[in-house]
Amino acid sequence: MFANHARRRLAAGEPSIGTWLSLPSPxxxxxxxxxxxxxxxVDTEHNPVDIRTLAQMFAAMxxxxxxxxxxxxxxxxxxxxxxxxxxxxxxVVPMVNSKVEAxxxxxxxxxxxxxxxxxxGGRHAMSFGTTAAEYYSHANDEILLVLQIEHxxxxxxxxxxxxxxxxxxxxxxxxxxxxxxxxxLGVPLESDEPRLMEAIQHxxxxxxxxxxxxxxxxxxxxxxxxxxxxxxxxCAMASELRYMLGGLSEDIATLNWKASEHKTIETAEQGExxxx
Numbered sequence: 001m002f003a004n005h006a007r008r009r010l011a012a013g014e015p016s017i018g019t020w021l022s023l024p025s026p027x028x029x030x031x032x033x034x035x036x037x038x039x040x041x042v043d044t045e046h047n048p049v050d051i052r053t054l055a056q057m058f059a060a061m062x063x064x065x066x067x068x069x070x071x072x073x074x075x076x077x078x079x080x081x082x083x084x085x086x087x088x089x090x091x092v093v094p095m096v097n098s099k100v101e102a103x104x105x106x107x108x109x110x111x112x113x114x115x116x117x118x119x120x121g122g123r124h125a126m127s128f129g130t131t132a133a134e135y136y137s138h139a140n141d142e143i144l145l146v147l148q149i150e151h152x153x154x155x156x157x158x159x160x161x162x163x164x165x166x167x168x169x170x171x172x173x174x175x176x177x178x179x180x181x182x183x184x185l186g187v188p189l190e191s192d193e194p195r196l197m198e199a200i201q202h203x204x205x206x207x208x209x210x211x212x213x214x215x216x217x218x219x220x221x222x223x224x225x226x227x228x229x230x231x232x233x234x235c236a237m238a239s240e241l242r243y244m245l246g247g248l249s250e251d252i253a254t255l256n257w258k259a260s261e262h263k264t265i266e267t268a269e270q271g272e273x274x275x276x
Contacts, residue, residue: 001128001129001130001134001135001138001142002128002129002130002142003142004067004089004090004142004143004144005038005065005067006018006038006039006067006069006089006090006144007089007090007142007143007144007168009038009233010144010168010169010213010233010234011168011213013213013233014233015228015232015233015234015235016038016039016213016233016234016235017037017038017224017235017236017237018037018038018039018040018041018066018067018069018235018236018237019032019037019040019041019236019237019238019239019240020040020041020043020071020217020236020238020239020240020241021040021041021042021043021057021239021240022043022046022047022239022240022241023047023240023241024047024048024049024050024053024057025053025057026053026056026057026059026060027060028057028240029042029057029058029060029061029068030060030061030064032240033060033061033064033066034064036066037066038066038067039066039067039068039069039089039090039144040061040066040067040068040069041069041070041071041092041236042054042057042058042068042069042070042071043070043071043239044070044071044072044073044083045071045072045073045074045094051082051083051086054070054083054086055086055087055123058086058087058088058123058127059087059127062127067089067090067144068087068088068089068127069088069089069090069091069092069144069146070083070088070090070091070092071091071092071093071094071148072091072092072093072094073094074094074095075093075094075095075096075101075104075105075108076108077104077107077108077116079108080105080108080109080117081108081117081118084109084117084124084139084143085120085121085123085124086123086124087123087124087126087127088127088143089127089128089142089143089144090143090144090145090146090168091109091143091144091145091146092146092147092148092171093105093145093146093147093148094148094150094173095148095150095151095154095176096147096148096149096154096161097151097153097154097157097161098153098154098157098160098161099157099160099161099163099164101161102147102160102161102162102164102167103164105145105147105167106145106164106165106166106167109143109145109166110139110140110143110145110166111136111139111140114140114165114166115140115166119136124139128142144168144169145166145167145168145169146168146169146170146171146215146234147161147167147169147170147171148170148171148172148173149161149170149171149172149173149177149203150172150173150174150175150176150177150180151176151177151180152177152180152181152199153180154203155177155199155202155203158170158202158203158206158207159206159209159210162206162207162209162210162212163210167212168212168213169207169212169213169214169215169233169234170203170206170207170212170213170214170215170234171215171216171217171234171236172200172203172204172214172215172216172217173217174187174188174189174190174191174196174200174216174217175187175189175217177196177199177200178191178193178196181195181196181199183195183196188219189217189218189219189223190218190219190223190226200216204216204230204231204232208231213233213234214231214232214233214234215232215233215234215235215236216232216234216235216236217235217236217238218235218236218237218238219238220237220238221237223237224237
C-alpha cells in the first residue's frame with residue numbers, strides 16, 4: 001500500500017506544499033500533478049465538481065507521486081464517505097468552529113474503532129495501489145485529516161478543536177476569517193490588518209501546543225516561503241485557475257491590440273480582484 005508522504009512530512013514537522021484545483025477536469029489534474037507538488041486539493045466546496053469527475057481526477061493523478069486530496073462541500077458524513085471511497089488520500093473540512101464539529105469530522109474520516117466510516121467501495125484501494133483488505137487495515141494511518149479554521153468562532157475555540165485526537169492539520173482560510181471579523185470581503189490573503197494577524201498567530205500557536213500541523217492558504221510562492229518561516233507547514237499556493245488566468249491576463253496586456261469590444265470579466269480569486 002502506498003504511504004501518504006504528505007501526512008508523514010507533516011507528522012515529522014516538515015512543510016508540505018500543494019495547490020488548489022478549481023476546474024472539474026481530469027486532464028487539468030493530470031498536468032498539474034506532474035509539477036512536483038506534495039498534494040493537490042480538488043475544491044468541491046466552491047466549484048462544480050461532481051463525484052464521478054472527482055474520481056476521474058484522482059485516477060488521472062495516479063502514478064504522479066502527488067497525493068490526491070479534496071475540500072468537502074461541508075462537514076457531513078455522506079461527503080466524507082463519497083470522496084474517500086472515490087480515492088482521496090485526505091480531506092479538508094471547511095468551517096470547523098467547535099470541538100463537537102471536529103469530533104464529527106474524525107468520526108466520519110476514520111474506520112472503527114477510531115471512527116464510524118462506512119465500509120464499502122473499491123476505488124479507494126486502487127488509489128493506494130493495494131487490496132481492499134490491506135486498505136481497511138491501514139487507511140486510518142494514511143488518510144490526512146485537515147480542519148479549516150476560517151471563522152472567528154473557530155479561532156476562539158481553536159485549543160479545544162486541536163485537542164481532538166485524529167486531527168492531523170489545521171488550515172486557516174484568511175478570506176472567510178476576515179469576513180467573520182467584520183473586516184470586509186476579498187481581504188488579501190497576506191493582509192497586515194492587526195486583528196487578522198493576531199487571530200492567525202493565535203491559531204498557529206494552538207496547533208503547536210497540541211502537536212497539530214498548522215497550515216494556511218497563500219497567494220504566491222513568496223507568500224508560502226514567508227509562512228514557512230513563520231512556522232506554518234501545510235501551505236496551499238493559490239490555485240491553478242488563478243495562475244492560468246493571471247498568466248494569460250499579463251500577456252494579453254502586452255499585446256498591440258485593443259479588446260474594447262470584448263467583455264471584461266472581473267473575478268475575486270483568493271482575495272484579489274483580477275480583471276481579464
